Amino acid sequence: MDKNDELPIGEVAARSGVSVPTVRFYEDRGLIQSVRNAGNHRRYARHTLRRIAVVRAGQRFGLSLAEIGEALATLPSDHPPTKRDWARMSAAWHDALSERIEALTKVRDGLTDCIGCGCLSVTSCPIYNTEDARAADGPGAQRWPAAARA
16 A cells, blocks of 8 residues: 555545545535546545544534635645644634633533523523513524624
């Protein structure tokens, strides 16, 4: 096995744990890229497996495909990323993930008070919306942290 071997789409799907249509979707979104062989079949560089692993990890972390794509755009597409490339990319995610962790912690900690009680008391409920005053702020739950609404 040569690290420069190109892999067919089925092998990329099987080894990365995603379906063939998902591999095509990632390619359509610009997250990965392929070349076509003489028979017009897609072939992927071996390091594409790492890129797909990053996409899947980012999705599990709650990042959008657009955010993941922005991060992957900082990596070289014609050769495997170096350790420095990966470190730079992951550093870019650090602040975004920290903000999400903080927002999710606030949501988690507020669930018992606002959902657990079920009272919706006009005098003590923190989410009660007197006279529909929050309608002017836009759609959605306006009192939840902004990151939790996204």
